[in-house]
Amino acid sequence: MNNHIRCLPTEDIEINCSSLSQKTNNSNLWKSLHIFWEKFLKKLLENPNELQVWQKVDRHGNIYWQAYDPATGKSFSSGSQADVCLWIEQLYRY
Structure with a gap:
């Protein structure tokens, strides 16, 4: 073979x-x-003065939202996208 x-x-x-x-x-x-x-x-x-919104995940896998307005220096964080939208509306209402 x-x-x-x-x-x-x-x-x-x-x-x-x-x-x-x-x-x-x-x-x-x-x-x-x-x-x-x-x-x-x-x-x-x-734009350095533009409102910033981003989604993050914590170490436990929970998703949450953060927002920051460089013009005012204010920030907000929530597990709800709707809450962040409300915060933005209130921020620019006045």
């Missing part, structure tokens, strides 16, 4: 693995640069 299995020399295996690793590293680098660029542009174009 003839066995037609041929093994690659060790050097070829190392080259193949390193080129695969290099492609993965390049892909991760470009992805990281893209994310950095998006965050940089967002920060650059952001």
Whole structure:
């Protein structure tokens, strides 16, 4: 019985693995640069006096909302999006 299995020399295996690793590293680098660029542009174009509202998750997995008005220095936090909307309406009512 003839066995037609041929093994690659060790050097070829190392080259193949390193080129695969290099492609993965390049892909991760470009992805990281893209994310950095998006965050940089967002920060650059952001109005510093604009009302900011964001959603957060605490260590227990509970979702809550935070709002901050740089013009007045006031902030608000609640588990309800409706409460945050009410706070904003009251803030700008006067």
